Amino acid sequence: MDGLTARRFGLSSLLDRGAVEAAQMASLREAVARARERSPWYRERLAGVEPDALRSRADLPRLPLMSGADVAAHGQRMVCVPQGEVARIVTLQTSGSTGTPKRLHFTRDDLAGTMDFFLHGMLSLADPSDRVLVLLPFEQPDSTGDLLIRALSGGGVRSAGLWPPAKREELAGLVRGFTCVVGLPQHLLALAEVLPFGVVRTMLLCSDYAPPALRRRIEEACGCETFLHYGTTETGLGGGVECAAHDGCHLRESDLLLEIVDPESGEPLPEGEAGEVVVTTLGRQAMPLLRYRTGDMARLTAQPCVCGGVTARLYDIAGRRRACILRGGFRVTSQELDDMMFGVDGLLDYRAALDMDGGRDRLGIEFLAGQGHESLERRMEQALRRVPGVAAALDIGTLALGPMRRVQAFSPSHTVKRTIFDQRGSTS
Ligand SMILES: [Zn+2]
Numbered sequence: 083m084d085g086l087t088a089r090r091f092g093l094s095s096l097l098d099r100g101a102v103e104a105a106q107m108a109s110l111r112e113a114v115a116r117a118r119e120r121s122p123w124y125r126e127r128l129a130g131v132e133p134d135a136l137r138s139r140a141d142l143p144r145l146p147l148m149s150g151a152d153v154a155a156h157g158q159r160m161v162c163v164p165q166g167e168v169a170r171i172v173t174l175q176t177s178g179s180t181g182t183p184k185r186l187h188f189t190r191d192d193l194a195g196t197m198d199f200f201l202h203g204m205l206s207l208a209d210p211s212d213r214v215l216v217l218l219p220f221e222q223p224d225s226t227g228d229l230l231i232r233a234l235s236g237g238g239v240r241s242a243g244l245w246p247p248a249k250r251e252e253l254a255g256l257v258r259g260f261t262c263v264v265g266l267p268q269h270l271l272a273l274a275e276v277l278p279f280g281v282v283r284t285m286l287l288c289s290d291y292a293p294p295a296l297r298r299r300i301e302e303a304c305g306c307e308t309f310l311h312y313g314t315t316e317t318g319l320g321g322g323v324e325c326a327a328h329d330g331c332h333l334r335e336s337d338l339l340l341e342i343v344d345p346e347s348g349e350p351l352p353e354g355e356a357g358e359v360v361v362t363t364l365g366r367q368a369m370p371l372l373r374y375r376t377g378d379m380a381r382l383t384a385q386p387c388v389c390g391g392v393t394a395r396l397y398d399i400a401g402r403r404r405a406c407i408l409r410g411g412f413r414v415t416s417q418e419l420d421d422m423m424f425g426v427d428g429l430l431d432y433r434a435a436l437d438m439d440g441g442r443d444r445l446g447i448e449f450l451a452g453q454g455h456e457s458l459e460r461r462m463e464q465a466l467r468r469v470p471g472v473a474a475a476l477d478i479g480t481l482a483l484g485p486m487r488r489v490q491a492f493s494p495s496h497t498v499k500r501t502i503f504d505q506r507g508s509t510s
Contacts, residue, residue, distance in 0.1 A: 083332035090336035217265030246494035291401025330395030428455025446484030
């Protein structure tokens, strides 16, 4: 990431932290001035902000925070280019009460920046001797998989897409000849369990959250080295990727400025503390985002990495902040469930749903199990009881564990932005 960041900023390739941060602030001043000039929403919103006053990271709170609700409500007024220059619009459903989707706009240049990152990020785990299998949607032009395949091709790395991922029994045959695989953690786990040991060298896990237990099982099952990617549509699909030191995702700092803030107060937190990830896009043409609250929890460090890189790293990425509140006031996040559930050997994927039964909450599980693991119910129940909020609610009797039902398959996209499906409202 250092090389990419230096080149895109026009800096010498021997980066130092001061130069990166100075270049980021210069880029931010331009982004703020441009947004005020071209977007009616930012013009009003940033009326009191003088771009030249933004000299260091300490000045960032001069810019107000923005949220997904702002993008859903005012996205069209954030667009800074004529409609004819918009190359792609990504529509994201929101979980908010209005249900208005977010529409993120990108120009051809914005997408080229993403591809530049994709290629250089992949060089952490693949080289031209590899063949890369992309288990992501790729058929639509400029979809994530399509951008990745084209980026790799531009760098001389052979690759192919497969979506939706085939049935597990067929996968092992389909992936013959590939030495690197990119996909969602649950799909890579299912694949790892049917692969011959040692054939696939590396895997890239794309998701906002990859449970450590799941990652360990992938590596043990097929002998590959796993790498994490952090990125969302808002970060321009790509955001950061681990190096071989596996000590956080190196960020593409030429295009993104990240902060960690207190999720309650919105105040910036000291380096290394866990909080909400706030993203500012630098150089994004179609629809810049300035101090956008992602809802993801993580830590950030700008200390040099053992790989020698100085680009900042995001680590302890814990995914969505939103918790499900159980009767009795106990909080449970889908990440806490994932951490325990993916420790269950043989469990490939699951879906948790909450409903009501006789005045109590009821937590039911649908699950996908590997061959030879026909009855996982008892171990899944033990795993659920290790989640503090679940254990507390079970103890006082306001929660019961519901049916655990084995399924043959899930929709390929159901794991993206996992949540606990809360169906309690619809039954009362
Ligand atoms: Zn590193």
